[in-house]
Amino acid sequence: MSWYCDIAPGHPFHGPYHDQEYGFPLTDQRALFERLCLEIFQAGLSWLIVLKKRPSLALAFDGFDPAKVAAYGEADIARLMADAGIIRNRRKIEAVIENARRLLRLSEEFGSLAAWIAAHHPLTKPGWIKLFKSRFVFMGGEVVGEFLMSIGYLPGAHRADCPVFARIHPLDPPWMRVGAEFYAKA
Incomplete structure (x- = not known):
């Protein structure tokens, strides 16, 4: 098994993504939406392509x-396609556009994407995938797994x-509260 750490x-x-973002607990609505979108854009491509295009995607x-x-709307889709x-x-x-709409509806119900995720924790990876597929589009196992x-x-x-x-551990990420053993069963 190869690790991103390698x-x-x-x-x-x-390097900067690994050292400052990857695996760190995240609750900010905009940042969560960005991360979910980046995982969608990564599907079938390398993460390096996404990281290189991240500033342009954000803009x-x-x-x-x-x-x-x-x-x-359609004019925006045409702009983005060009x-x-x-x-x-x-x-x-x-x-991405449809998921933004669904995220707004979900936020009305739960307050935020972070609150929705926390309300369903803990789940096994297959449980998370099923949950995300029920609320969002373009949610394959790799997209959901890497996002989470x-x-x-x-x-x-x-x-x-x-x-x-060692830097993440003191931040008490959710999976540490439940224990890695829980996810090993998935």
């Missing part, structure tokens, strides 16, 4: 503000001997 150190794109999608993205700085996949772009690992809800972002693991 390729990230010193890399200009992977093109109004900083991943869910309310702004939810209001996008933007060479982003990943121009119509299905992914439409999924990247925000501290599933273990596996870092090996125990990775220096970042």
